[in-house]
Amino acid sequence: MKRVFILKGLDCPNCSAKIEKEVGALPGVESSVVNLMQQTLTVQSEKSADATLAEQVETIVHSHEPDVEVSEKTEPAVTKVYLLKGLDCPNCSAKIEKEVGELGGVASSTVNLMNQTLTVQAGTSVAASLLDTVTTIVHSHEPDVEVSEKQLEATAPVKKDEKAAVYNDEDKKRTIRLAVGAVVYAIGMALTVYQKEQVLEYAAQAESYSNHPIAKSILATYGKPIDQKQFSGFEEISGHGISVMVQGKKVLAGNSKLMESEKIAYAACDAAGTKFYVAADGSYVGCILIADEVKPDSKCAIAELKKIGVEKTVMLTGDDERIGKSVADELGLDAYYAQLLPDQKVEKLEMLDKQKRQGSKLAFVGDGINDAPVLARADVGIAMGGLGSDAAIEAADVVLMTDEPSKLVEAIDVAKATKRIVMQNIVIALGIKSVFLVLGALGMAGMWEAVFGDVGVTIIAVLNAMRILKK
The missing domain is CATH 3.30.70.100 (Alpha-Beta Plaits)
Structure with missing residues (x-):
């Protein structure tokens, strides 16, 4: 738990x-x-x-x-209802109810044998992956029962203005290309009457305190000054999103987990991209879809990393499964893990750490505030300095001052060359000093030989070290 x-x-x-x-x-x-x-x-x-x-x-x-x-x-509780089609055994029902109720993070579990349903109250992080566990428990008692999650229906609010257009097909296809390398699509919901500009305004207000790349994309698209004196109660909910009071309205902006934890009835977006849902005063406002563009030199950087001896490249991301798979396939990564919360990234890193070859090192590259715990846990934490958060930069061992992934290859190359030169200088210094130490003990070395053994070695070492400046 x-x-x-x-x-x-x-x-x-x-x-x-x-x-x-x-x-x-x-x-x-x-x-x-x-x-x-x-x-x-x-x-x-x-x-x-x-x-x-x-x-x-x-x-x-x-x-x-x-x-x-x-x-x-305290984690917000979410209600999940599962249909148990074919369940007709009272004894099995009692066992299922008990075993599900004993799961970590589950507050309550109730089986309704008449309706063939199981209602579970659980924390948001547990509820997201509960279906597989419930299925396993049910099938251990009743193998023939069909288990599925019941989608809770939302009631549409009354429209105050029938003339207020939501989004037409043309709006859904329109894209805004941003300087930070993202494409933002504004997506509406047939149940609301919010204009595209208002969706973007709410999102920009919520993200005005953040320096996350997504926040910068939204603020750049909004393009208007924001008066933060109107805001209060700002809260960044790790792995979910942001909550802020704007002129008496509670504005929520984040992923689907935030909408579920706050019990907001929303229309899930099926398009590939990072979904940024917005709600105000308990009502769903709309969704902004952010599709990150892969940096031009990323694929080349991954290929070069493998050439210089990196055994395995893995992506840990909070984005959804489709984005993760698409990016991993495009870059030629060995593996990927998607839809991860910050603590889950740490868990995956620890898993990879146990799998690594003895004597090898595990490096992690990140730029967001959610990457800070992983950067601190890795053998070598590397932060992208250009768009990186202060927390990520502080937790990292190495900071790349630009956001070019190819610089990572250069950094490793420089590190290897530096290590070679250090080892060379150690060997040169110890070798020469050992020779003159023996000559001095035998009475064959005078004052000038001693000077060379001291100052001369320093000059040779400095000149050798200067070769790194060519890198």
Whole structure:
């Protein structure tokens, strides 16, 4: 079960590492990750550890940082209804209800045998992948039962102005090409009466505090000044999106998980691209589809990385499955994992770390605030400096000052050349000094030989090191 604790006031990297290690060593705890930027501790634990976990976490945190306020972040509950077609066994129903209810992250589980349904209340992160687990449990008791998720119907709001056009086919096809390398499509919903400009305005207002590439794309498209004095209650919900109060209206902007967690009835967009859903005052406003363009030198960079000895290239992305597969195929990546939250990226990185060959290193390249925990966890964290967030740059070991992926190949080439020169200088220095040490012991070396053995070696080493300037 995943639990998130807010550590308000935590600002010590050294203490964070100790807290993460000590909590991770508690009985029943599978993983522990501290996000210093967001001041959170994410713990994955067995159900047996739940009862005393909060108290143990607070004790460990206060042993290192007594002034830090520790509280548990409650995840919004989502209702999922599953159709169990063919279920007619009361005994099996009771077992299914009990086993599903005991799953981590599940608040309640109720089987209605008459309607052949299973209603589950669970956290958003658990609910997203619950169908497969429910199917397995049901089939362990009733193999012939058909399990499917029931789509909850939304009621359309009353239109106040029948003349207000939503989006016609021409609007849906129109694209706006941005300087930051993205294409944005505005998509409407037949249930609403919002104009395209208003969808974009709400999105721009919500993203005005962010320096994420998607935020910059939306703000560049909006192209108007934004008065942030009108806003309050800004909250960045990790892995979901943003919530902000705009002139008394609560504006939500983010992915489908945010809409589900806030119980917003929305029209899912099936087009390939990053979906950015917008809602205001509990009503769905529209969706902005952002299709990232692959940087021109990305494919070449991946090919060059393999040439210089990189064994495996893997993409970890929060985008949907279709985007992930499309980009991975285009770039020739060995594997990809899509629809990942920040903590899930860390889990995948740890999985890859266990699979790596002994003696090899695992590097991660990222630029967003959600990449910071992964950059810190990798053997070598590399941040893209041009569009990279401050959190990503701070967590990284290496920062590329432009957003050209090909610079990564150059960085590795320079690093290898630097290591070769360092080793050469060590061998030269030790070799020459050893020779003159022996000659001096035998009485065959005078003052000038000693000077050469000291100053001469320094000059040779400096001249040799200057070769790196040609790189």
